[in-house]
Amino acid sequence: MGEKETEKAIWEQMRGPPIASHHPTIPKILLLLILFVSLTYVVYTLKLVSTSRACNHLPFATQTDPEDRTALRHVVFGIAASAKLWNQRKNYIKLWYRPREMRGVVWLDQNITPEPDEDSLPPVRISGDTARFKYTNRQGHRSAIRISRIVSETLRLGLKDVRWFVMGDDDTVFVTENLIRVLRKYDHNQFYYIGSLSESHLQNIFFSYNMAYGGGGFAISYPLAKALYKMQDRCIQRYPALYGSDDRMQACMAELGVPLTKEIGFHQYDVYGNLLGLLASHPVTPLVSLHHLDVVEPIFPNMSRVQxxxxxxxxxxLDSAGLMQQSICYDTSKSWTVSVSWGFAVQIFRGVFSPREMEMPSRTFLNWYRRADYTAYAFNTRPVSRNPCQKPFVFYFSKAKYNSTMHQIVSEYERHRVPHPDCRWKMANPAALDKVEVYKKPDPHLWDRAPRRNCCRVNKSREKGTMVIHVGMCSEGEVSET
Structure with a gap:
């Protein structure tokens, strides 16, 4: 064998068998590899899907199914009342309670004689005996113990499909659609204690800034109500010196470790006098409740409180979501500032007031502690202007209807005819106006978006003595400025 043949033989040995002999095995290996990767991916995907489904049942998961959203049928109202005032105050409850759509119980201190109008009210029950509980506060009344147990006593009735217990007084008026809008923000399967504070800083100091005021109303989720029921009677015995029912409730919440979730649409209204300043500058949040209606003046002049x-x-x-919501705009041709509290009042001011000023409540009301006055509110207020030219012209809501052709609500506001001081400013006088017409599209999804005041625009009017205003969502780049 020559040198070349020997080299060729050695190379053939090193190279091994012909490559063609491996061709049949390569597809099998690739097929197995692809199959293994595919199975691994499928198993991983199924595990991911099952995990995500499990997450939907976690306590903090948001329920997106429209059929499962909290509705009025999931709420039970517990109303604190007294037999002495029942004939008068039941008229407030009739304004908002709908027996066929709502569930609730009025808890009284003693029996009353049923009357024909009771069918339009929640059923009446007598609170349980509280004589075994100590009460040592000399300034209060031991009925506070009875009232503090209303949520627990309502739970004991065993009503089905309850998500929230809502507490209120017999002189509380609820805007129930807005109440539901607020409650939908929270998971009813968790512990929630939702309400708001007093308007009086001193009230909050004396009681607590962590306490919901029951007159303004508060909501307790079902599982929290169950936890409260198990320990409340023991809890009440530990606080005989507390004044009222609300601070007893908050004391038990503190023992349960549950803080107050503040929703400022619940209104205690620990004030006296005229609510115009407060209602005309309502915060940018749904109006949920009004309280102390026997204490303040009627919200519309020249009629009774109930009227x-x-x-x-x-x-x-017509549009519960937009009720009392403030809009601020300007009539630049006349140098007027216009504030619209939809469904309540329109105010026209001579001159230009900034939105920062207008969103502060004007001091048309007095503090619960009259000596403290405006220095002891739990929020900013603005003084009533001393300049006679800056006294506002107020137009109160008179009527409204839905225009199906325009798909808008047309509401009218009539001027409140009270004497105005002489003004020497050389500008148009709002006294020339008799009424204001406000056009607004219903917006039930207003609170599904980020909170923002609606914008208003002053339009030309064809009718003498009438101002025309459009209220609605702000357009791109729209700002309340002159």
Whole structure:
């Protein structure tokens, strides 16, 4: 064998068998590899899907199914009342309670004689005996113990499909659609204690800034109500010196470790006088409740308290989400500032007031502690201007209807005819106006978006003595400025 043949033989040995002999095995290996990767991916995907489904049942998961959203049928109202005032205050409850759509119980201190109108009210029950509980506060009344147990006593009735217990007084008026809008933000399967504070800084100091005021109303989720029921009687015995029912409730919440979730649409209204300043500058949040209606003046002038609230139910039914919401705009041709509290009042001021000023409540009301006055509110207020030219012209809501052709609500506001001081400013006088017409599209999804005031625009009017205003969502780049 020559040198070349020997080299060729060695190379053939090193190279091994011909490559062609491996061709049949390569597809099998690739097929197995692809199959293994595919199975691994499928198993991983199924595990991921099952995990995500499990997450939907976690306590903090948001329920997106429209059929499962909290509705009025999931709420039970517990109303604190007294037999002495029942004939008077039951008229407030009639304004908002709908027996066929709502569930609730009025808890009284003693029996009353049933009357024909009881069918339009929640059923009445007598609170359990509280004589075994100590009460040592000399300034209060031991009925506070009875009232503090209303949520637990309502739970004991065993009503089905309950998500929230809502507490209120017999002189509390609820805007129930807005209450539901607020409650939908929270998971009813968790512990929630939702309400708001007093308008009086001193009240909050004396009681607690962590306490919900029951007159303004508060909501307790079902599982929290169950936990409260198990320990409340023991808890009450530990606090005999507390004044009222609300601070007893908050003391038990503190023992359960549950803080107050503040929703400022619940209104205690620990004030006296005229609510115009507060209602005309309502915060950018749904109006949920009004309280102390026997203490303050009627919200509309020249009528009784109940008649005034009956009038408020007109815009409440047409667009509850927008009720009392403030819009601020300017009539630049006349140098006027216009504030619209939809469904309640329109105010026209001579001159230009900034939105920062207008969103502060004007001091048309007095503090619960009258000596403290405006220095002891739990929020900013602005003084009533001393300049006679800057006294506002107020137009109160009178009527409204839905225009199906325009798909808008047309509401009218009539001027409140009270004497105005002489003004020497050389500008148009709002006294030339008799009424204001406000056009607004219903916006039930207003609170599904980020909170923002609606914008308003002053339009030309064809009718003498009438101002025309459009209210609605702000357009791109729109700002309340002159």
């Amino acid at each position: 005034a609230l009956e009038r408020l139910t007109i815009p409440m039914k």
